[in-house]
Amino acid sequence: MSTPPVSTHPPSDLRLVPVEFAPETFWVGKRDPGNIFYANPYLRRFRGVDPKTQKQSEFNLLIDPGSSSDFSTIHTKVTSLIGGLERLSALFINHQDPDVGSSASIISARYAPRAGIVCSEDTWRLIVHMNLPRNRFIATEKFAQGLNVPTGHRLIPVPTPFCHFRGAVMLYDPQTRVLFSGDLFGGLTDANAQGLWAEESDWKGIRAFHQIYMPVNAALARAVATIRKLQPAVEIIAPQHGRIVRGALVSQFLERMERLQVGLDIMDEAQDRTHLQAWNSVVDRVLTLARGYLGTSVETKLATSPELSDTAAFDGKRLTVNRMGKWTLEHVVDLLCQGEPPEIAGPILVEATSAAAEYNLPTPHLDIEGNAAPAHVSLLTS
Template sequence: MSSVQAFPNRNTPPSNVRPSDSQITDLRLVPVEIAPDTFWVGKRDPGNIFYANPYLRRFRGTDPKTGRPNEFNLLIDPGSSSDFAQVSTKVTSLIGGLDRLSAVFINHQDPDVGSSASIISARYAPKAGILCSEDTWRLIVHQNLPRGRFIATEKFSHGLNVPTGHRLLPVPSPFCHFRGAVMLYDPETRVLFTGDLFGGVTDVNAQGLWADESDWTGIRAFHQIYMPVNLALQRVVAVIRKLEPAVEIIAPQHGRLIRGPLIQTFLERMEKLPVGLDIMDEAQDRSHLQAWNAVVERVMALARGYLGQSVDEKLMGSTELAETAKVQNGQVSIQRLGRWTVEHVVELLCHGEPPEIAGPIMMEATTAAAEYNLPTPHLDIEGNGVASNVSLLAG
């Protein structure tokens, strides 16, 4: 294994990035080096609260078999086909073209994680292998991926030797959130690529790529919506703690990246976080109605700042809302099914609104629920209120 070449202080930006870059860099246009030869190559649209994080890892070294200089370019969680143009532009700026990709790693089968892999492999990177678990492959192969290029992570439980003298470690994270999810650890840079684990929704006002304490609310919300049960989280947290050398950067597929003391802080919280099945019954508990009413009051107050009197028109147009709440004098009083009612109110308010309006309303519901220790409302964070067909899944 190569010697570790980590940044001296993970609480500061990489040495080749000025401290103010997180404020002045347009993340829509440029890749960002998060660790040596490790780049975020994603997309950021103003106003959104949910986005994906593809990464490029460039390996440069000597092929142990031939003794000749060699390169190996790995694209990690390449993202949605809708993000392909921006991701490909950033990757090309770093390595000269997608045809120089050696492999694509995919954590799990969700379209936002890797649906662009079919475009990349079919047209732009004819020699790139596709590295994922067998469970993931059984599903993504139906996206017309070339069967002959599949590389199963199960074959490398003790590590994968890169033909540059480097080493990577696939780390299974079962049921976080998919049965066949696999993280990828780079011991040299100490970056752990976690897929959906530690992903989150992000406040529209957040700057840069690096998480701070405020990101926990969005991480909590994402996990309570998408992760099945706390036991799965407990198991994977234990695995992460055992990785050597210790992890210095957690690079999730959504939200912002985690480093420094926040890693241990968020690991401890994740280990105890109730999610999915743990909170389904609690969501219907009448004892929470007072707290849910406080949530909806905050949501309504924020929405009025954006939408004015149209708030009343949006709510009065729903026949379903009358079944669980009273709407009088512009106020909503929840009578039963607190979480579902909040979800429905947010749906009505965000319907047809642009991301710069829908995003803050959703984040207010998410933040308020976290502050009152309530289960996260199941919001349409991926649709983010855009277009006319916004729907929420009632918990």
């Protein structure tokens, strides 16, 4: 079968043709002009020799097939690549939300009657009510060590519980080093953004999406730790929303995601603005002390953070906390202490903790052990 030309990035082509962003890996989604939130269905086409039969084999996997409202676009693009939806071998569904896989019912009932449906048991309990055939369910729990594709390739299900659904499971393709991450690393996209590849500016939309939908940082930190253990290391993150992450942004976004405060972490503090004046006083004291040790490098350190502007205003000299005072103080202290010896980091940590206590504020969570602060600091945080 001949393969039609695919676009590598021209934005004008996104609505018309599939985009091959890794070998035999295609974005087959829909883009409406001006939208800031859209779904990303992907097609992974495997071709090779079946280890059992020693014959040429093909396996076509549609990942997060998307909303039924996007079905016509997906149908057209997938058909242009493999000749028809009836050639689909399986559908993979990250979790139960309708924008992830509500088109699966029409695909499996009418167009791909033999395609398996791969997802977690928790996800299946809900999506089965979309009239999906029970006899085609393939549980990811049965393939924790990997799922062998009948072309000699392998896929690895990667559970990410509570990101944002209990049964959410990512899918890792070690051949292409693409991680299909579902909602994790998905986000809102600027209406004027061009192409499929994420840029530094995409983090703002990713952060906003996660702070709304993810329940707690502990779930994100666990997911990041799991991603870092994957071998070979992940090179591309293909989320179900937003744009595709590659290159240096993979490690940068992993680091930010690991410490991102979301959901219950920020709900109460985000709504409580009564202590902002006190938090500003604490931050002022910390910065004054830090300047005695670090001089003008204090401003340089603060300017390196792309996240500080989310909660504070920094004019190059003065920092004013506008919301989430505890998180802002923790972040400022982390920036100041990064790379500094204990004799500098220690006094900064002590000042932050003791100043918060003097104003009867919640104790900031600081990396005391990691910065090797003096032993008496632990008494202040107990």
